[in-house]
Structure formats: C-alpha cells, structure tokens
Amino acid sequence: MNAPLIKRPFDVEAIRADFPILQRSVHGRPLVYFDNAASAQKPDAVIEAMAAAMRGSYANVHRGLHALANETTDAFEAARQTVARYIGAASPDSIVFTKGGTQAINIVAAGLDVQPGDEIVVSVMEHHANIVPWHMLRERKGAVLRWLDVDDDGNIDLAALDALIGPRTKMVALTHMSNVLAAKTPAAEVVRLAHAKGVPVLLDGCQAAVHMRVDVSALDVDFYAFTGHKLYGPTGIGVLYGKPDRLAALPPFEGGGEMIDIVAQDRVTYNEPPHRFEAGTPPILEAIGLKAAIDWYEAQDRGAIETHEAALRDYAMDALRGLNWVQLHGQAPDKGAIIAFSVAGAHPHDVAQILDRQGVAVRAGHHCAQPLMKRLGVTATARASFGCYNRIDEVDVFIEALHKARKLLS
Template sequence: MKTFDIQKIRADFPILKREVNNKPLVYLDNGATTQKPKAVIDAIVDYYTAMNSNVHRGVHYLSQISTDAFEVARRKVQGFINAEHEHEVIVTKGTTESINIVASCYGRAFIGEGDEIIISAMEHHSNIVPWQMLCDEKGCKLRVIPMNDAGELDIEAYKALFSERTKLVSFTYVSNALGTINPVREMIAIAHEHQVPVLIDGAQAVQHIAVDVQELDVDFFVFSGHKMYGPTGVGILYGKESLLNAMPPYQGGGDMIKEVTFEKTTYNELPFKFEAGTPNIEAGICLTAAIDYIEEIGLDAIKAYEDELLAYATDELAKVEGVRFIGTASHKSSVISFIVDGIHPYDIGVILDKLGIAVRTGHHCAQPVMDRFGIPGTVRASLAMYNTTEDIDNLVQGLKRAVQMLK
C-alpha cells in the first residue's frame, strides 16, 4: 500500500486554504461534490489555452488533438473500471443522465405493460424518478427492496421480489444518505439467476472503492466526475456491449449518426450512438487528470484512510448529547448522517456554516429514506481523502456549540 501523506494531499487542493466567515474552511459536503486538486484545475486551464476545439468533427490540428485527448479519457475510464471494451464507455453529463439513458432506451426496447423493475428503499431520487416516469409511460410497476433500522437492505425480501415479469434491477452501490455499502456482488448474482440485468449507481462508490465491472459482472454502471475530484458536467454510463447495441439511441443529432437523408437515418456505432451533440469536451478530457490523481494515491490507501476517519468521526460525534445516527450499517463508506433530539437539521447547518463548517442538511434527494425513519432530514457529514481528524474535531466542537444555542 502506498504511503498516505495527508498534508501533501491537502496542499494539492487550493480551496482548502480559504476562509469562510473568517474561519478556516472545514469542507464536509463531499457527497454533494468534491473539491478539485490543482492537477485538475491546471488541466482545465490547459485545455482552454492550448487545444480548445470541437471533437470528432474537424481535420484541423486543434480538433485532432482535442479528439485524441477526449478518446484518451475514454480509455482512461475503461481502465479505471476495467471495462472489456472502450466503446462500452459512454460519456454523459452525469449519473442522472446516465440512468435516464438506460430508463429511456432499455425501457423503450425491453420493458412493457405489466413488467416490473426492482429498486431499493435507499435510492437517490435520480434512481427513482426515471423509473417512475417509465412506469407511467409503459404501464409497468416498481418493486422496492425494504431496509432495516440500520439502513441495510433485506436480501431475503429482495429475492422474493423476482417474478417472470422482472425486467431490470437498479440500485445504489453506496447510499448517499446513509453511507451503507450494499452487497453488490451477491445482489447482481441473484438477479442473474433470474436472467435479469442490473444497473448500479456508483456515484458514491468510485471515489472510495475500487470497481471492476467485469469482476462484478454488472450490466450497467454509472457515475459522475464531480464526485471523484473531477469537473462538473461529465459522467459515465458503462454498459455491456450486447445491451448497448440492442438499445435505440437516446437523442438525435450530430455525431450519433452514420448517414442522414430526409427519408432515413442510419445510427453510428458505439459509443457515439449515445453521444449526440457537442459533449462537455473540457470536462471529459480533464476527467483523465482526476483519475490519474486518484490512481497515484491509490484507492486502497484512500479507503483505508477514510475508514479510519469514519470510525474516528463516529466515535467523537456519539459523545455529543442528543446525537442519533441515521444509518448504522455494518459496512459503510464515508458518510455520517445524524439528527440531534429536538433540533431541526437546518438550524444546525446554519450555525455550523457560521463557523466555516460545510455540511449538508435536509433529505439529500432521498425523501423515501427520511420517510422510512420518520424524520424530515438529517445533518450529513461526508468525508473525502483530504479531510482530517482536526476537521472532525472542529465539527464536534461546532455541533456542541449549536446544541447549546438551540436547546
């Protein structure tokens, strides 16, 4: 395992040097978006100063080097998740669009009236609403895997949800609201016993856990660049070649065609069939820098450090009077959600912000999770590789101050 030098890592993130409300920034909202290392910022500047041009369209020099860099990024993602083919990597604008592509295209081709889609009780709205829209359009039905009081999915109940009408399973690898790490290998294997394909929302996973899509044997895997230290506005849809080839395109436009006449259009091959129009070129290219940064440190080292930090934060926050954790699964990633008896999460968040501490409050785009626990929302501290025990100490002291003021 590589040496984990936290001070060197923190020095790579310029924004961590700034102050908020005359206090040193303590950034604990990484589940919403991560900060960017200088390597990524420099890559963005370099793109616009040295190669800005459209891709896949020009014979001139700038277009060629931009296109080459864009396709290097695709191959970088292929290696990062160990996809078998680079054309199985579709560049999107984020996890949400990636899920919507599958809901629209796979749904259009393979799901009909009376069919069923299985999701879980802990999903982000982005992995609920597209399937509800499909159900409204097609007359199909959502089936929901329940979870227990610890925020763990009921696997026996999951097994019982399958029927001859089940056409897809879609669930999160790591809950954005609870931090639960789901048993993805087991759940994929169960679905495949019924010949049902699986989509995994990896938005909260790839920055914390090494992912091998071939080893998982997952059919679709989606994630976003901005949650893994990369730019906003870029995401990835991985899909098995056979499924992507069988699906109709999502949008019509430039680059997703081979030939267009007024009578007929012939669609392009993978991956371009699903990449209509000018992409977010800068973000796609600069995703390479983010992956290089993660790989240089090493996901094993990142996970080990973050696991220690999560344990420390859990122990220290538990000492604060009135704190109750929401999500106590035995396998968790770097998310701590909690409430304080008698105090609204929003009020806590406002006071913490005055102290320079950034957390998320509310339902975290996971309202059914909050309904399951009978609460309006939580305070969520989500950790990244650049966070420290000092950040946690500041959070705890800030929380104690908030409790004293609000009780």
C-alpha cells in the same frame, strides 16, 4: 486493467496542498469541508488540465481534420480509455460520456423495452436519480415499481430481493453505496441472483466509484453509472458503462450530430455505441478534467486513503455516539465515510447554518432520498461526508461546532 504503478505515499498535508480551495477561510474561520458526498473539491491537476486544453489545444472532436481537432479528439478518447481502466471495463467502447450520473441512468431507463405491467425493482434507499427515471416509465408506459426495504443501517435482505424478482421484472436498479447511510450493497451477490433469473442489473455508483474499488467486469454488472464531480473531477460529466450487447440494444437517447450513421430525407440510421448516446458536442473539457482527476487519484495510495477515510468515519462516529442528543442514521460497520445524523429538537437546516458560521460545511435536507427519509421516520437529516483531504482535527472542529449549535438551538 492495471492502474499506474507509481504511487505517492499517503500524506494528508501533501494531498491538501493539491486543493487550492482548502486554503481559504469561511466567515473568518478555516474551511472544514464535510460535504464531499454532494460534490468533492478539485485538485490543481484538474484545474490546470482543463485550463491547458482551453489555452492551447481546443477544438471540437471527431469530425475535424486540422491539428487542434486531432489533438482534442485524442485527449477526449484518452479520457474514455482512462475511465474504462479505472472501473475495469474490458473496452473503452463500453464507456458513454454523459452530463452526469443522472443522465446515465435516464439513458438506460428511457431505452428499456417496457410494456404495461412490467416491473422495475428498486430499493427504498435510492437517490432520486435512480428512482424518478423509473417512475417516468410507470407514468408513461405502465411499469410497476417493486420496492426493496432496508434495515436501519441500510442492509438489504437478498432473500427479499429474490422474492421481488419475477417473470415480469425488466431491471434491478440499486445503489452500490447509499449517499445517506453509506451502506454498501452486496453487488456481486445481487448480480448473480438477478442473472439467475435472466434479469439485468444497473448499479448507481456515484458514491462507490470514489470510496471503493470498482471492477465492472468482475461484478458482471450490465450497467454502471457514476459522476465526475464527486470523484474530484468537474461538473457536467458522468459515465454510463454498459455491456456491449446491452448498449447495442438501447435506442438513442437524444438526436443530433455524432450519434448518426446516415441521415436522409426519408430515413436515418444510427451510430454504434458509445457514440450513439453522445449526441451533439460532448463534454470535451469535462472529459479531459475527469481524466486528470482519475490520473491524480490513481497516483495516490488508494489503500491508505481508504484506511484514512475509515479512521475519520470511526473517530467521528465515536464522538457522536457520546452525545445523547445526537441520533445517528446508519451504523453498518463497513459503511463508507458518510454520516447522517439528527440533533434532538433542532431542524437539520438550522444545524447546518450554525455549523457554517463556524466554518464547517455539511449538507442538510432529504439528500434526494425521500423514500429513505420516510423509512427512517424523519423528513430530513444533517450529513457529514469525508474525502481524502480531510483531517482528524477537522472532526474535532466539527464536534465543537455541533456543541455550539446545540446550545444556540436548545
């Protein structure tokens, strides 16, 4: 599916002008926002699209017959079509709107037909959103988690993955891009390998959907999950893509309005996907906001953005490599624009707080990836993550602030 043909020439200052929050200061200093892997900021296009829907054309969707209901339903379903185009889905009926990437994965896990001893393959660098739902199957249904190791840079061994997939494997569930190491999973090879053994694949695309071109049809992946708030859209909206036959095989996740066909005193029948998984009032305004975010993003020169983010990553990595008191975690050459690091003798929380006083926002903690922290031999790291609106001079501010943090903490 083709993205809009008109592209705005890349200009980081023009992009920054679209984000009102970037004009503010923090602790009397210009805001340097390097926490994009946790949640990205929102352009005016998203803010105004949601406000306009609330001001002039809001109603509940699908069941109303009046003008506002029809207008809002059209806008909501247009968002589904936009998402389908963005990730290369063959049909908008393969797009389920959820409250986030976490719920998207939970829908799949909860609906999987699992017997005691059946296996789920996950890697040690997964976000908890792609671990805990499978643990719940272990606790409730006796599933077995088979763990795929990664190297220090987050690379996986396809031969090791092949060895883990056996006759009782029910799902291979892997990240498409690590939220800590920014390592990119060789998704096409993973899918081919798993499908050769008749096993479906779920990819957690919460980071990849922002920083990579995603084509679920070309990947032939069975399920794909991502969230809106990392993609310059609002919170409270996520996406589950599923192949039609895979979605049709899943039972409902929640019960209520919209997800039903017939409700009687003695029986209930369920709607077809995607509505089967959208019980109750869906995230209407959030879907409209997500559409605006994708439309805004697709109007940019994505290739230039990818080049820009790679330049930010390389510039920051080179600067950090020159500091013998900084340890970098994950240095794959084609990694995404996320840098996890540790400062010798300092807790990441202390580092982050001192950086904040200099106007620099980074994340600190285990990043919802405790098995990976154990694999790396740390309890937590600091993390700087870049978006399309960040600049090289902001990296300089970050490095200077890091030097100040080192002095204060040594």
